[in-house]
Amino acid sequence: MINTLSRMIRSGILTEQVSPANADAATGALQQRILRILGRALCIRHVDAGSCNGCELEIQALNNPYYNLEGVGIKFVASPRHADLLLVTGPVSVNMEEALKRTFDAVPDPKLVIAVGDCGACGGVYGKTYATRGGVADIIPVNHSIMGCPPTPAAILEAILQTVQSTGK
Amino acid sequence: MTAQIDEAAKRLPSNLPCRYTLTSAVEFRELAKSMRAAGGRFLTLWGADDRDRDGRFRVYAAFLDAAGLLVVEHDMHGGAEPLLPSLGEFFPSAVRMERAVFDLLGIRSLEPDHRGWLRHGGWPEDVFPLRRDFDSSAQFGMVSEPYPFVQVEGEGVHEIAVGPVHAGTIEPGHFRFSVVGEKVLRLEQRLGYKHKGIEKRFESLVQKEGHTLAARICGDSAVAYAWAYSAALEAVTGVICPPRGVQLRALALEHERLANHLGDLGALGNDAGFAFGLTQFSRMKEDLLRTNQACFNARYLMDFVVPGGVVSDLPDADPRSVLDRYNLLEHDVVGLRNIYDNHAGVQDRFRGTGTLARETAWELDAAGLAARASGVPHDLRADFPWQPYDKMNVNVSTQASGDVAARVSVRFDEVLESLRICRALLADLQAGDIRRAVPSAGAGLLGIGVIEGWRGPVLIALETGPNGSIRRCHAHDPSWQNWPLIEYAILGNLVPDFPLINKSFNLSYTGHDL
Numbered sequence: 202m203i204n205t206l207s208r209m210i211r212s213g214i215l216t217e218q219v220s221p222a223n224a225d226a227a228t229g230a231l232q233q234r235i236l237r238i239l240g241r242a243l244c245i246r247h248v249d250a251g252s253c254n255g256c257e258l259e260i261q262a263l264n265n266p267y268y269n270l271e272g273v274g275i276k277f278v279a280s281p282r283h284a285d286l287l288l289v290t291g292p293v294s295v296n297m298e299e300a301l302k303r304t305f306d307a308v309p310d311p312k313l314v315i316a317v318g319d320c321g322a323c324g325g326v327y328g329k330t331y332a333t334r335g336g337v338a339d340i341i342p343v344n345h346s347i348m349g350c351p352p353t354p355a356a357i358l359e360a361i362l363q364t365v366q367s368t369g370k
Numbered sequence: 371m372t373a374q375i376d377e378a379a380k381r382l383p384s385n386l387p388c389r390y391t392l393t394s395a396v397e398f399r400e401l402a403k404s405m406r407a408a409g410g411r412f413l414t415l416w417g418a419d420d421r422d423r424d425g426r427f428r429v430y431a432a433f434l435d436a437a438g439l440l441v442v443e444h445d446m447h448g449g450a451e452p453l454l455p456s457l458g459e460f461f462p463s464a465v466r467m468e469r470a471v472f473d474l475l476g477i478r479s480l481e482p483d484h485r486g487w488l489r490h491g492g493w494p495e496d497v498f499p500l501r502r503d504f505d506s507s508a509q510f511g512m513v514s515e516p517y518p519f520v521q522v523e524g525e526g527v528h529e530i531a532v533g534p535v536h537a538g539t540i541e542p543g544h545f546r547f548s549v550v551g552e553k554v555l556r557l558e559q560r561l562g563y564k565h566k567g568i569e570k571r572f573e574s575l576v577q578k579e580g581h582t583l584a585a586r587i588c589g590d591s592a593v594a595y596a597w598a599y600s601a602a603l604e605a606v607t608g609v610i611c612p613p614r615g616v617q618l619r620a621l622a623l624e625h626e627r628l629a630n631h632l633g634d635l636g637a638l639g640n641d642a643g644f645a646f647g648l649t650q651f652s653r654m655k656e657d658l659l660r661t662n663q664a665c666f667n668a669r670y671l672m673d674f675v676v677p678g679g680v681v682s683d684l685p686d687a688d689p690r691s692v693l694d695r696y697n698l699l700e701h702d703v704v705g706l707r708n709i710y711d712n713h714a715g716v717q718d719r720f721r722g723t724g725t726l727a728r729e730t731a732w733e734l735d736a737a738g739l740a741a742r743a744s745g746v747p748h749d750l751r752a753d754f755p756w757q758p759y760d761k762m763n764v765n766v767s768t769q770a771s772g773d774v775a776a777r778v779s780v781r782f783d784e785v786l787e788s789l790r791i792c793r794a795l796l797a798d799l800q801a802g803d804i805r806r807a808v809p810s811a812g813a814g815l816l817g818i819g820v821i822e823g824w825r826g827p828v829l830i831a832l833e834t835g836p837n838g839s840i841r842r843c844h845a846h847d848p849s850w851q852n853w854p855l856i857e858y859a860i861l862g863n864l865v866p867d868f869p870l871i872n873k874s875f876n877l878s879y880t881g882h883d884l
Contacts, residue, residue: 204709205646215653247539251564254880255589255670258633260539262659265652279537294883295492296563297542298512300534326586331499331508332492332567350672351589 216269242274243365246284246308250301250340251294251333255351256318260288262354275361281307286361290317292324292333293340305341313364314343317357322346344368379440383605384818385756387438395455398444402431402460410435411735411748412461414829414846415468417454417475419501427452427477431464432818432829432846438754439818441831446477456481463735463851474500474569488562488883491515499570506570522548522556530865534563541879545868552864557857564883572843577603577810577832578677580840584830585672587845588881593619593626594823595830595845596675601756601819602832603677606811613800615679616757621795622671622680624788627824628699629658631781631788634876638778639710641870642719647710654702661695679805689796696789707782720775724859724871727772736855737848738826740875743780744772750822761798762791772859774874784824810838825849825878847881 247260263270270276278284281304293301305314316337319325323346324335337343345364349356379389393401405412413432420426429444446452454471456479457464468479469487476498478484486495491513493499499506519529527550534542544560568587572580584599585592597619604611611619632655639647659669665684666674674680710716726736731744741748750756751764767783769776811817813836820829826848835841852875859871 204705204712208650208705208709209646212650212653248535249539249541249564251566252541252880253586253589254541254878255586255592255672257539257541258590258670261633262652262656265656266649267653267656277539291564292566294564294566295510295512296490296565296883297534298492299514300542300563304535326583327566327568327571329509330506330567330571331504331510332565332570334509350586351670353669 212266215266216272217267242276243286243361244276244278244284245286245288245361246278246281246304247288247290248301248304250289250291250297250321250337252291252318252320256290256321259351259354259357260290260317263358268354268358270358281305282309284308284312286313286315286364288315288317288357288361289337289341289343290321292320292327292329292335293337295332295334298334298340301337301340311368313345313368314341315360315364316343316346318352319348319350322348325350382439382441382816382818383608384439384820385601385605386750386754386818386820388441388818389437389439390441390443390816392443392445394445398431398442399455399457399460401442402433402457405433405435405440406460408435410440412457412464412851413439413735413827414831414844414850415457415464415471416831416844416846417471417477417500418833418842419475422502427475429454429471429477430831430844431457432831434748434827439820441818452477454479461735462733463854466854467850474498476501485517486515486562488565490562492565499567504570506574517560519546519558519560520556524550526550527555543879547865547868549865552866554860554863554865554868557860559853559857561853561879562883564880566880566884568845568884569843572840575840576838577834577840578808578838580832580843581676582673584843584845585675587884588847588878589670589672590630590878591626591823591825591828591847591881592670592672593622593675594821594828596671596673597623598819598821598828598830599832599843600675600677601821602817602830603808603811603819605819606815606817606832606834607808609678609806609808611679611757612803612806613758614683614802615804615806617795617799618680618684618804619675620758620762621792622666622674623821623823624792624795625658625662625666626671628785628788628792629655629662630824630876631785632658632703634873635706635710635778635781635785637873637876638720638774638870639716641873642716644710644713644716647706647716650702650706654699657695658699661692665692676805678808679803681805683804684799689799693793693796696793700786700789703782703785710778717775719867719870720778721771721773723774723867724856724863724874725771725773726855726859728770730858731772731855734854734858735851737851738822739777739780739784739824740852740855741826742766742768743776745770750820750827758795762794764791774870777874813841823848825876826852828881845881845884847878849877849879849882852877853882
């Protein structure tokens with residue numbers, strides 16, 4: 202226990218500002234913005250519709266202490282029924298098309314969708330084939346796409362904020 | 371039998387010692403049987419449509435034994451409905467691969483289980499995408515088909531269906547538990563949800579571009595796959611990667627291994643109810659990814675390894691700064707291991723959970739980390755060291771208990787071993803080029819690349835076509851062997867322990883589904 206506590210103390214608080222260039226994106230202001238727009242925390246449901254798993258790794262990184270997503274009032278939820286926003290990765294595989302549509306339908310209105318990564322945006326290196334449908338927008342309505350292979354956690358976080366903000370106006 | 375094969379065998383171009391032989395249908399099974407008896411392992415199985423060339427289909431099986439790789443071609447006759455003698459009797463892990471070969475090529479295995487594996491109804495059942503006459507731009511509507519899971523009957527037995535979409539940021543797959551109360555009597559997996567037609571996609575690329583797709587077969591093993599692809603192409607063209615390029619490839623591969631192990635160690639702590647572990651290890655993983663950004667210009671090394679070498683050299687900055695980061699990481703990992711080992715709650719969840727017996731691991735050809743945690747000491751970096759591992763004397767870490775604790779322990783050992791290898795690579799870094807030009811290979815050559823990724827051996831079998839094209843490219847992930855292991859490791863455990871057990875294997879869906 203002493204070991205655990207001493208390591209916690211030595212680690213300290215590592216959370217960084219989202220974008221140093223954008224003072225408005227500092228964590229406190231960010232949290233206020235989300236609360237102003239949504240009236241509560243932003244709940245995200247992630248759906249992997251056929252990715253190579255690279256985007257998932259960067260989405261998971263959002264929860265590490267540097268990006269500290271939960272610290273700014275954004276959390277990942279287990280059920281689409283609890284979600285405000287769907288984060289979708291991958292070129293949509295034929296075998297996942299139905300599951301993606303059903304998940305989208307299960308999210309209550311008003312809902313937002315972000316397509317993550319080159320594949321989510323346009324199908325990426327896999328293109329459109331007998332096994333893939335291409336980008337997420339070909340299957341469900343998409344509010345915003347993030348390019349990158351995979352996009353960095355900072356890029357994903359910025360895109361989430363922009364999407365929320367543009368909807369709030 | 372294998373001695374006779376050895377005499378008759380030709381050599382195939384590969385980064386590992388690799389023999390090749392052609393067998394009749396009877397010999398194909400006989401050879402598998404003698405391989406099993408001699409302690410050989412089954413690696414992969416793939417098919418090809420060569421009807422445009424000589425009117426035949428082909429099926430290849432790859433084995434590993436004490437002499438290295440053995441690729442066996444089944445001399446297949448028969449026209450529209452080719453048949454394949456099943457290897458499932460000797461190597462149960464072959465059955466799912468045989469089902470996949472049917473879905474993609476229409477080569478029917480003489481195995482009783484004919485349920486679709488990769489085909490969920492997304493293309494008609496009489497259409498086979500890997501055949502030459504298949505129009506690759508064709509798209510079909512989904513026709514959902516029922517999948518007959520094996521039913522378990524008895525008083526109080528009921529089923530729990532999970533997935534394909536899971537709670538959390540993870541890949542899609544379906545699990546069907548048959549349980550009494552919370553105790554698992556049987557688990558049946560259904561995969562294939564992420565099938566992206568990668569092997570067909572390869573055929574529309576040229577040889578020099580194939581590595582970009584190979585790196586995206588499985589995002590957490592990008593270096594391993596890109597290296598395996600490059601090794602296959604280099605083997606058929608006779609190009610040798612310069613020493614510095616080879617060392618940088620190994621550095622990148624070990625960084626990939628480190629990042630994944632750190633991520634898993636954190637997630638395993640979290641699944642055992644110790645969120646502190648997740649926080650600490652995810653911090654260390656992020657630090658390493660930022661080191662990747664500084665050293666290789668990318669957090670994830672999708673396009674770092676290319677045929678002939680690597681794309682960029684290390685920055686000119688003082689290499690000691692990287693060594694300092696290794697020292698810091700090692701200090702942190704040793705401290706965390708001490709905390710995990712002495713935490714009663716964590717150990718209570720780890721020990722005796724999800725046990726995979728050594729005999730089961732042998733029988734099912736367990737690969738990589740999962741095998742080593744059950745006392746099967748295979749690691750290609752030590753067994754058949756290719757450059758630069760021939761100078762590394764890699765220590766293979768094993769455990770006997772085969773439970774979650776064993777897989778955690780192997781990960782800790784491998785983190786420390788990878789750090790040792792990284793230091794040695796940096797200390798011995800050769801001057802000179804990092805890349806050589808790779809010409810296009812002539813048509814009709816088959817080359818094999820095999821790399822020990824962090825999960826186990828990944829394989830690329832590349833057959834060249836005319837004018838620098840790719841005729842056929844087969845990719846194999848160790849998850850093919852290891853997914854069935856979980857169906858055994860879960861038996862008798864509680865349903866709530868499944869996330870922990872599943873995480874302790876951390877298998878790839880995308881690498882398996884292709």
